Every structure is written in C-alpha cells, then in structure tokens.
Amino acid sequence: MNRRRLALVAGLLALAVGVAVAASPGLLGLAVDRALVTALGVVTLLVAVRQVAARRGVDTEAAVTPTPEHRVPTPPPGEDLRDSLGGFLSSGRLPYNQAVRGLRAAAVEVLAQYEGLSETEAERRVEAGTWTDDGYAAAYLGGEAAPDPPSPGILRRAVAGGVPKHRKVRHTVSAIAERAGLEPRSEGDTAGPPEEPPESFSDSPFSVTRERATRTADGEGAATQGGDDPPRGAEDDGAGTVTVARAARATNRWQGVGAVAFVGIAAGVLASEPAALLAGAAGIGFAAYARATPLEPGVSDSDDGTAAEGLSVDRSLDPAEPDPGVAVAVTVAVTNERDRPVPDLRVVDGVPEALSVAEGSPRHGTALQAGECATFEYEVRATRGRHTFGPAAVIAKDLSGGVEETRLVGPETTMACRPTLRATTEPVPLRQRAARFAGRVETDTAGAGLEFYATREYRPGDALSRVDWNRRARTGELSTVEFRSEQAATVMVVVDARPQSYAAPAPDTPHALDRGVEAAGRLYGSLTATGNQVGVAAFPSVTGWLAPGAGEEHERRVRELLTTHPDLSPAPGEDPMTVAAGRSRLRRRLSAGTQVLFVSPLCDGRGADLARWLDEYGYPVTVLSPDPTADRTAGHRLARVARGLRLRELRGRGVPVIDWAADESVDAALARSNRREGP
C-alpha cells in the first residue's frame, strides 16, 4: 500500500512536469539521450516481467460449486477389493499384499460348497493347482507342485518383470467365480463405475450438505468449511435462512493486467513507434476498470450490505407429494431485493442427497436489475422417502468479476414420497406353521378352510353340510369332507437398514435399501390382504418398529414409517445401533411364533448370521434378498461369489431365500421362488 502511494505521488509529479514541459518547451534544458530512452524501455520491460511473476503469488482460487445433480454414491459391495478378500476369512478387510491368503480361502470354500469336496480335498486341489483350467490362477494360488504359469512373453518379461499382480488376481477371481457357477454379466460397457465426489470436494464450502457423500472422516464440520471465514450465522429474512459460506473476497483475476501496459510502453519506446506505445493504453484502461468497478459487493458497504445479501430464493415443487417414479418439476425463483443491480449471479440449487436430476440443470447464471426476479426450472425423479431441498448456493460477483461472495440462501423444501402398499401379484411364500387365526398360511392339517383336503369316515357330531351326500347316494356310506385348514400368521417384515444396504450395482439404479423398503410395503399389502397380522421394523433401529396389526390406521402408520423414518432414509446416514444391540432388541420384541420376513441384501456375513440366529430361536425366517452386486471389477465379482455362498448356506440350513435380481420386479422374484418351492 505504501509503495503504491509512493508510485502514485511520483507518477502525478512526473505527469505535472511533463505537461509543463510540453506546454512551454525549454523549461527543462534536458538533452534527451537515446541511451536514456533505451534504459527506460528496458526498465519498463523488467517491471512487466515482475508483474506477470507477481500473479503466481496471489490467490486466484474461485469458489467451488457442489455437484447436486447426482445421488449420493452407493457403490456395490466389493468396491474395495480388500473388503471382498476379508469376507472369506472373517477378519474384516485384508491388505492387498495378503491377497493370496484371501483368494485361497475363497477358492477352498467355493470348491467345498459347490463341488461337494471335503475341506482337505479342496485345499489339496488348490495346492496342486488342479482346481481350474486357468494357468495363471492355478499357479498364483498353488504351492510348489502347481503347474508353471503360462509364459508371459519375452517383451513383457523384459519390460514389466513378468505378469503384473493385478492381472493374476483378476484371473484368479474369474476362475473362482466360474467354479461358483456365476455367469459374467455383460454390464461393463453400459454402466460405469459409481461416481466419485470431485477431487476438490473437501475444500468446497458446500461440503456441509454433501459431506456424508464423500464418507470422509476428517471431522471437519460446517464451521471450518468456509475457508478463511466461518459462517456468520443464519439470519432469518422471511424467505428462509441466509448463511455466508464464503465471505466477499477479491478473485484477483485482473492481477497482472498492468503488464499489458508496460509491454506496450517498452515496445513503443524501444522501437520508437507511437502505435506500439498506444497499445499499452489497453492495459491502463482495464487496470483502471478492475480497480474501480462501480458495483462492488461486500467491500465496506456497511449500510447497504453485500450484493448477495439482498437476494432471496424461492422454490416450488409440482407435485409436492408425488408417487414414486413421478417426475417432479422444481421451479426456483431468485429475486434481487436491493435497489442496485447484481451484474453476475450464479445459483446452484440444493437438490436432496438421494435424488438425481432427470432433466434440465439445477444451475443458473444471470444478471439481475434492482427488484428483478429470474426463474429456472429442472426436473427430478421422485423416489420413496422424505427428501429435503437444501438452501441454494448463490455466488454474486461485481461487473468485472474482481470480487466474489458465496452464500447459502433460501428455504428448505421438503418433499414426501410415500410408497404404495399395493399387494404383490404373487402370494408371499411364508413358512408353514400353525397359528391362531384363519389366514394365508396353508397347513398340512385338515380343518376348516376352503380347499378340499380329504374325506374321512363320518363321526357323530359332524355338521350335516360337511357330509359327502354324493357318496352317500352312490354307496350308501356316510363320509365327511375335510378342507385344508388355513391359518393366519403373525408376520414381522424386518428391513436390514445397516449401512451395507446402501449398495447399488450401478450409479443410477436404486440401492438395496430402497428396493427393500419398497418391497416391504408391497409385502405388507399382500400379507394383510390375505388376513395376516403384519408388522414392520427396521434393523438395527431403536425406534423403527411397528407391532403386527392390520386395518386402515395400521396401514397408514406403516406407510408413514416407510416414508419418513430416519433409519430408513434414502440417503446413507450414521450407523444407528450395533448389530448385537439390535439383535437383542429384536428378540425382546418378537412374540413367540412370529414369522420373520427378513429383507436384506446379505452383503456381509452378519445379515446371514441374524437370519440363521432368528431361525434357531424359533422364529420361522424367510429371507428376501435384493441383489446389489455388480460384475465390473475383481472386487465386485468376489463379493458376488461371497453373497452366493451365503445364500447357499442359508438355504442349506432350511431358511428359504428369495434372490431378487436388480433388473427384475419383486413379483418376478416371488414367482420364481413360488415355482421352485411350489407343489
């Protein structure tokens, strides 16, 4: 600042003397030397170089906008290969350098389960390398006696020192998957990997709204996300809250524009050409523009406030309470309520975490006159659950773009999308078990019912309407018709809401929890329609519990629970409870003889453990398992193998498992299961 003032004073002095000399020649008896002029030119050029170099030193970082267009990523199981490897050793994740150990365990288990080999025999085959035709895989897992791997070729051996490890791992995983009977899916081309948060995400002032998306545990809260300025607190101005995310600051984008002037002047002086000299004027003009822009937001405007302050954002949804799958039009209106224009306004709306933009863009750039209002529109596809639109991020700049301020403006808008409890087209396969009320479960005992079961000899006391009169007329014998006894079941639909359920095979497909909750609603509809008492619970949750019941009021409460309960939120949240605590809670609340319909993707061993455990405690369990696995990477494939083993093991213990593929409806999955288990 001091040097700037010095330059200003000296410049004005030189200007005055220069004008004086121009007005009356001879005032200064100075013989101007050619060398002096050249020296001036060179010095000016040096100043220009310094100006350019100075640009490196300043902070030219602009505000980073969030990416609300896409849902919070819910990667399929096995996104990290180390997790998949650990799944076979029950040791959590396994380091990559112990891949052989994990893959061996996987190969042995697959051979034991799918080929019926004993554990020692399976181990012997893996050791000897005779379990697969794949040479790389056999050699990678095999011991001394295993066959040599195929020669990698001279060039590869010389350049890369043999076959890279990741290729061996990929071969081995493919071989294991083949042994487990998994057909490779041809989805590699159509579906990309799940979206990664942008790299600069953690620096963004908006990480507040999406920080759970990145799943970073850096512990940086909202207060420290604003960079150099913490949020100044919220102020209510009717249209919702306004939070300063990044205070008004210089963007420094014009830094070094003076170099243009100096280069022009230097060139003009050195070449003695007025045209080149005047080219330098462009630099002076724009340097003045950058410094003296009339519309500066935020700079010492205490009475008027900053440009972003007078802005309000309004949002409307159409329809406000949509059914799942319906396109919802979101209209955002930005109003400049000040008496001065905002020349540069950039708005990014706060799309809910669990929704994706279907059409249009939630971003808008405009310039607003005083009192003017701009609207823009985009569409989101509604999915089940309660979604909250956060405040919009508003970036306001001055005319030259030299000052920039970011605020979070506007109301929060909530959209509730309730699932339909439409009954499934297929009957829900429950376990056979006697209960107290008439209902859906078909028993193998004769009694009151609708379906013919058998005839037996007439016993005194049998109702006359049950006597088989045709037979009496034919043969003269008295016999009684018996019907298949149908009994009601008390069913608890337990939805696995642990973080593992937030998994989807591709970025734009619903994750396993959303599918599970949707299915829970439909199972409820179907089971209550056939006279059963049905309850709904989230596992492992403290409050997500609705005791078995039926009727309109109960149905309404089920719908509400499935829509709004935080533990069934469509976006991943915090781990609500440990599995052990949830398990004992579940056992305390389940009354004896209650059937459990456990809806879980079975992405880890604990889901399967819970199903087995409940079954052993005398609650007949049926598992409906939405399949979230993908087939793009070795990790995905290995996780798929592990899930297949879990399903197999559960079925082996007598727990029926309905495997529900990602691309089919729950009706199709039930139909397939009914055909298999059917009469």
Added chain:
Amino acid sequence: MTTDGAPTEAVTDASESPAATVDRRPSRTGAVLALLPALVAALAGGLYTWPGLLAGVAGFLGLVTGLARGSRTAVTLGAAGLFGGAVLAGTEGAPVGPVLVGAVAAVVAWDTATTAVSVGEQLGRAAETRRLEVTHALASAGVGAVTVGLSYGVYLAGAGGRPVAALLLLLVAAVLLALALD
C-alpha cells in the same frame, strides 16, 4: 492399514462414465462471445505485418484450445499471443488505429474467455447462463471502446512537435500510475 499401499485401482477397470459427471467445460455462449474480439485482434494486427499475423494466428489458436478444454493457462497464453501480435504490428509500422483496437480486443477476448471458463467450472455447460455472459462481455467491450477513444484522442492531441523530454516524462508518469493502479 499401513501395509496395504498396493494399487487397488489397478485391479478395477478404469472405464469412465460420462453420465455421472457434470460437463464443466466453458459455456458455448461465452466461447462465441470470446472468439469475436479474438478474431478482431488477430486481424487488426495481422493485416499489416507478417510477424503480427503469425503471433495473432498462434494466439487465436491458443485461445480456441483453451476454450475447448477449459484451460485458463491456454486462454491467457492465447490472449498474450493476440496482444503480442498487435504490438509487433505496431513496432513494424502499422497504423495507430488498428494496433490500438487489436490490443484492446485482445484484452476483451481474454476477459470474456476466462469468464466462460469460470462459468463452466461453477455452473457447467448445461446451465442457462446467456444473460450473465452477455452482460459481462458488453461491460468489457464498453471499457475497451472508451479506452480506444481516449487513447486515440490523446494521440491526436499530442501529435506534432512536442519536445521529446515532455513525452519521456509523460511516459514515466504513465508507468508509475499504472503501477499504482495495479
């Protein structure tokens, strides 16, 4: 945790999914608005001398590259080329008018192009940003027009037998004032 520094990414297929990211390249409106003054700058200097044309064309191509890829560095280098072309034409005896217009147009092109890059980064290509960018470009062009007018006026007024010492002093004043402004 420390033992597994192995490249897990190497095991995953590195196929990109364009649908999952926002297109953050510079906006089309901004690119068109920036190419107009860039063309003016390249022609104004380039029509008079070969070195000016060479530098101008190179600068224009640099600007186009920068706008296509969203690179601020390429945009700045390109604009520097455009400005250098105008100055080169000036040192080789091109008339004052076109050189002045070329130099100013180069700065306007830089301003508009970097705004397009910034709009691309903050809002992306899918967003509607026309009004913002037209406002910005008009303001920039206005400043350029005023600069050209004033400079040309000073040139006309100053033409004729003024002493060299006065010119020198005025130049020193200009340099110092520009330093104070920047």
